[in-house]
Amino acid sequence: MSLLFDRDGELANPWNRIEGDAPLPDGAVIVDLERLGSVDHAPLGVHIPNNTDPALLVGDFGRIALISVGFPGFSDGRGFSIGRQLRALGFAGRLRASGPVIVDQFAYLLECGFDEVEIPDAVAERQPLELWRAALARAEHAYQRGRQGARSSILDARRARNA
Amino acid sequence: MYRYDEFDARFVKARVAEFRDQVERRLTGSLTEDEFKPLRLMNGLYLQLHAYMLRVAIPYGTISSRQMRMLAEIAERWDRGYGHFTTRQNIQFNWPKLRDVPDILDALASVEMHAIQTSGNCIRNTTSDPLAGVAPDEIEDPRVTCEVIRQWSSLHPEFTFLGRKFKIAVSAAEEDRAAVATHDIGLYIVRNDAGEVGYRVLVGGGQGRTPMLARELRAFLPKADLLPYLEAALRIYNLHGRRDNKFKARIKILVHELGIEEYRRQVEAEFARIDRDAIAAPAEEVSRIAAYFAPPDLPVRPAEDAAFERALKTDPAFAAWVAQNTHDHRAQGYRAVTVSLKPVGGVPGDATAEQMRVLADLAERHSASELRVTHEQNIVLPHVALAGLYKVFRGLAGAGLDAPNRGLVTDIIACPGLDYCALATARSIPVAQAISRRFADPRRQAEIGPLSIKISGCINACGHHHVGHIGILGIDKAGVESYQITLGGHAGADASLGERTGPGFAYEEVPGVIERLVERYLELRSSRRETFLQTYRRVGMEPFREALYEPAL
Amino acid sequence: MAKAFTTTVFAANDLIGGDSVYLGADAWVRDISMAEVAGDPAEAEALAARAALGERANIVVGVYAVDVSLADGTPWPVTRREQIKASRSTTIPVGPAARLDVAA
Numbered sequence: 001m002s003l004l005f006d007r008d009g010e011l012a013n014p015w016n017r018i019e020g021d022a023p024l025p026d027g028a029v030i031v032d033l034e035r036l037g038s039v040d041h042a043p044l045g046v047h048i049p050n051n052t053d054p055a056l057l058v059g060d061f062g063r064i065a066l067i068s069v070g071f072p073g074f075s076d077g078r079g080f081s082i083g084r085q086l087r088a089l090g091f092a093g094r095l096r097a098s099g100p101v102i103v104d105q106f107a108y109l110l111e112c113g114f115d116e117v118e119i120p121d122a123v124a125e126r127q128p129l130e131l132w133r134a135a136l137a138r139a140e141h142a143y144q145r146g147r148q149g150a151r152s153s154i155l156d157a158r159r160a161r162n163a
Numbered sequence: 164m165y166r167y168d169e170f171d172a173r174f175v176k177a178r179v180a181e182f183r184d185q186v187e188r189r190l191t192g193s194l195t196e197d198e199f200k201p202l203r204l205m206n207g208l209y210l211q212l213h214a215y216m217l218r219v220a221i222p223y224g225t226i227s228s229r230q231m232r233m234l235a236e237i238a239e240r241w242d243r244g245y246g247h248f249t250t251r252q253n254i255q256f257n258w259p260k261l262r263d264v265p266d267i268l269d270a271l272a273s274v275e276m277h278a279i280q281t282s283g284n285c286i287r288n289t290t291s292d293p294l295a296g297v298a299p300d301e302i303e304d305p306r307v308t309c310e311v312i313r314q315w316s317s318l319h320p321e322f323t324f325l326g327r328k329f330k331i332a333v334s335a336a337e338e339d340r341a342a343v344a345t346h347d348i349g350l351y352i353v354r355n356d357a358g359e360v361g362y363r364v365l366v367g368g369g370q371g372r373t374p375m376l377a378r379e380l381r382a383f384l385p386k387a388d389l390l391p392y393l394e395a396a397l398r399i400y401n402l403h404g405r406r407d408n409k410f411k412a413r414i415k416i417l418v419h420e421l422g423i424e425e426y427r428r429q430v431e432a433e434f435a436r437i438d439r440d441a442i443a444a445p446a447e448e449v450s451r452i453a454a455y456f457a458p459p460d461l462p463v464r465p466a467e468d469a470a471f472e473r474a475l476k477t478d479p480a481f482a483a484w485v486a487q488n489t490h491d492h493r494a495q496g497y498r499a500v501t502v503s504l505k506p507v508g509g510v511p512g513d514a515t516a517e518q519m520r521v522l523a524d525l526a527e528r529h530s531a532s533e534l535r536v537t538h539e540q541n542i543v544l545p546h547v548a549l550a551g552l553y554k555v556f557r558g559l560a561g562a563g564l565d566a567p568n569r570g571l572v573t574d575i576i577a578c579p580g581l582d583y584c585a586l587a588t589a590r591s592i593p594v595a596q597a598i599s600r601r602f603a604d605p606r607r608q609a610e611i612g613p614l615s616i617k618i619s620g621c622i623n624a625c626g627h628h629h630v631g632h633i634g635i636l637g638i639d640k641a642g643v644e645s646y647q648i649t650l651g652g653h654a655g656a657d658a659s660l661g662e663r664t665g666p667g668f669a670y671e672e673v674p675g676v677i678e679r680l681v682e683r684y685l686e687l688r689s690s691r692r693e694t695f696l697q698t699y700r701r702v703g704m705e706p707f708r709e710a711l712y713e714p715a716l
Numbered sequence: 717m718a719k720a721f722t723t724t725v726f727a728a729n730d731l732i733g734g735d736s737v738y739l740g741a742d743a744w745v746r747d748i749s750m751a752e753v754a755g756d757p758a759e760a761e762a763l764a765a766r767a768a769l770g771e772r773a774n775i776v777v778g779v780y781a782v783d784v785s786l787a788d789g790t791p792w793p794v795t796r797r798e799q800i801k802a803s804r805s806t807t808i809p810v811g812p813a814a815r816l817d818v819a820a
Contacts, residue, residue: 078402089436102194138181154171
C-alpha cells in the first residue's frame with residue numbers, strides 16, 4: 001500500500017494501478033507505458049519509468065489524465081527533469097511522483113511540475129504527512145522560478161521590491 | 164564583493180533551520196543514514212576517517228576580513244584551532260561534532276556564509292580566477308557570472324539529485340588561473356568579432372580515475388542565454404548520464420560516450436525548447452549583482468614608492484618575496500599579494516586560527532578588507548599599495564606566512580590523504596612535507612624555477628596530480644603505499660594531462676625520486692629561462708624515465 | 717577462493733560525535749585495545765550482528781570489519797589506513813601543534 005498526498009494534504013486514490021496485461025476494471029486506471037497504445041479507456045493514466053523520453057507521450061496527452069513518474073530511489077533525480085520536460089511539452093493533466101522520495105524533496109517536486117506524491121508505506125511510517133507539511137512550510141524562497149512553486153521566487157520578490 | 168540582501172539572508176537561515184531539523188530527524192531515526200547522508204553532504208558534511216568534516220563554501224574564492232575572522236572563531240570554538248583551504252576555494256574543518264554543525268552553520272550565516280552544496284551530487288561551488296577584478300588581462304570581473312550561477316544553482320529543484328557532482332569554473336582573463344578545462348562545465352568570458360561579451364562554453368573536463376580535458380560545446384554564447392543554456396546542458400546530463408556506476412557517472416563520460424557532436428545536438432534541441440525568459444537572470448538582477456563587484460575605492464597612488472624601493476634594497480628576503488609572490492594590479496601603485504600556505508615542512512593549505520586573524524587584520528588595513536582563496540591552496544590579498552607591502556610582509560613573517568615560493572617546487576598541492584580521508588589509499592601530506600624539506604633552500608628553489616608538484620592520495624585525484632608538472636598518485640599495493648609519478652600535466656589555458664613514468668615508488672623513496680627528476684631537468688634545460696614544463700614538452704618522457712629507472716652506475 | 721579468516725574487530729563512527737569507535741564487550745569503545753576480537757567466522761558473525769544493532773539504534777554509522785593482529789591478546793590493525801584510524805589522529809602534527817613543531 002501507499003500514501004498519496006498533494007500540497008493540501010492526503011488524497012483518496014481513485015486510480016487503479018494495473019500491472020502488465022491484467023484486465024481493466026471500470027473507473028480510473030493507470031497502465032504501463034507498453035500498454036498505452038493498445039488501451040481505449042477513460043479516465044486513463046500511464047506510469048513511466050524514469051528513463052522514458054517524455055516526447056514519446058506527446059501524441060497521447062489528449063487522452064491521458066494522469067502521468068505517474070517512477071522514482072526508484074530518492075537519490076535518482078531523473079524524474080525531476082522528466083517532470084519539467086512533460087510540462088514544457090504541454091502536458092496539462094495530473095502529474096504524480098511515485099516512489100520512495102523524501103520530505104526534503106517535496107518543494108522541488110512541486111516546482112518541477114508534479115501535483116501529487118505517492119510514497120510506499122515503509123517510507124510513510126518514518127515520514128508521516130505532518131513532516132511533509134512542515135518541510136513545505138519551511139521552504140520559503142527559491143532562487144529559481146518554479147512552475148507552480150512551493151517556494152516563492154526570489155527573482156520575482158526582488159523585482160517587486162524594486163518596482 | 165557581494166553582500167546578502169534580505170532574501171539571501173532568509174534563504175541561508177531557512178537552510179540552516181532545515182538542516183537542524185534533519186539532524187534531529189536523524190537522531191530520532193526518522194531519517195536513516197542512507198537518507199541522511201546525501202542531505203548532510205549537500206550541507207558540506209562528510210564522515211571521514213576520524214571524524215565528521217565540514218566543508219564551507221568560499222564562493223569563487225572571495226572572502227572578507229570579517230568572514231575570515233569567523234572562520235578563525237569556528238576553528239577555535241568547534242574544531243581544533245585550524246582549518247584547511249582546499250583546491251576548490253573552500254575551507255574544511257576536520258573535527259566538528261554532528262550536534263554542533265547546525266550552530267556552526269548559524270555562525271556562518273551571521274557573516275553571509277554557508278556550506279550549501281559543497282558536497283553531494285549537485286552543482287558545487289563555482290570557482291574562478293583568484294585575481295578576478297585585479298588582473299590587467301581580464302575582459303570583465305568573472306565573479307558577476309559566478310554569483311549569478313551561485314544563486315541559480317542553490318537548491319535548484321531539478322538539479323539537486325544529479326548522478327554525480329558537478330563543477331563549474333569561470334575565467335575572464337587571457338591567462339587561465341582557474342583550471343577551466345578540468346571542470347564539468349568551463350566558461351571563458353570572451354569577446355566575439357562584433358565586440359560583444361559572451362561565453363565560450365567547455366564541457367566534460369574532469370580528473371578522477373578517468374582524467375579528461377573539457378571540449379568546446381559552444382564557441383560563443385550570448386550572456387543573456389547563460390542560465391537557460393546551463394539548464395539545457397544539465398538536463399541532458401541529469402536524464403542521460405550513467406547512474407549504474409559511480410565511476411562513470413560524471414558528465415565527461417556521457418560526453419565521451421555520446422560524442423561531443425551528439426551531446427551538443429541534444430543540448431541545443433533542449434535549449435531551443437526552453438522558456439528562456441522564465442529562467443534567464445533578469446538584466447536588472449545582473450546589474451544589481453554587478454554593482455557589488457565594482458572595483459574598490461582605492462586611493463590614487465603614484466606608480467612608485469620611495470620607501471618600498473628602499474626596503475627592496477635593504478631587505479633581500481622582502482625583495483625575493485616581492486619578486487615571487489606579488490602580481491601586477493590594474494590600479495597604479497598597487498600589487499596583488501599571494502600569501503603562501505606552504506611553509507617549508509608545513510601542511511599545504513592549513514592555517515591556524517591565529518594565522519587567519521593575522522590575514523584578516525592585514526586585509527583590513529591593507530587590502531580593502533578583502534581576501535581570496537586560490538585553487539593552489541594559497542591566499543591572495545588582492546589590493547595592496549606599494550607603500551603598504553613591507554608592512555604586509557612583516558606582518559605575514561610574524562605569523563609564518565612569508566614563504567616566498569608561489570609557483571615554485573615547494574608550492575605543493577596535496578589532498579588530505581590517508582591522514583584524514585575515508586577514501587584515501589595513501590598518505591599525501593607527509594609526502595608533501597618531505598619533498599618541501601628536501602628543497603627547503605630558497606636559492607635552490609629559485610634556480611629550479613616554476614614547477615608545480617601535485618599529490619593525490621587516491622585515484623579520485625583531489626590533489627589534481629593529473630595536471631601537475633610532476634604529479635604524484637598514492638595507491639594501495641597489497642596493503643603498502645605506492646606512489647606513481649606522472650609528468651607534463653598542466654592546468655592553464657594550454658592544459659595537458661600528465662603521463663605516467665612507469666612503476667611506482669615506496670613512500671620513503673618519493674623525495675629522492677623528485678630530486679632525480681629535478682636534477683635531470685636542470686641538465687636538460689636549454690637555458691635558465693626554459694621551465695620544467697617547457698623542457699618536458701621539448702624532450703619528452705624518455706630522458707626523465709632514464710633518470711628514474713636506470714640510475715647512472 | 718574464499719579468503720582465509722583473519723582475526724577481526726568491528727569499527728564504526730559514533731553518530732553524534734563522529735569519532736572512530738570499536739565494538740567492545742558491552743559498549744562501543746574508543747580504544748581499539750578494548751575491542752572485542754573475533755577469532756573465527758562464527759564469532760565474527762555474532763559480532764557483526766551485535767554491531768548492526770548499534771547501527772539500527774542510531775548509535776553508530778558505517779560498521780565494517782577490520783583485520784587485526786594480536787600482540788599479547790591486544791588487537792592492532794594490519795593495514796596503514798586502519799592503524800591511522802585506530803591511533804585516532806593524523807601521522808603528522810597539525811594545526812597549532814604543527815606550528816609548535818616548526819618552532820621547536
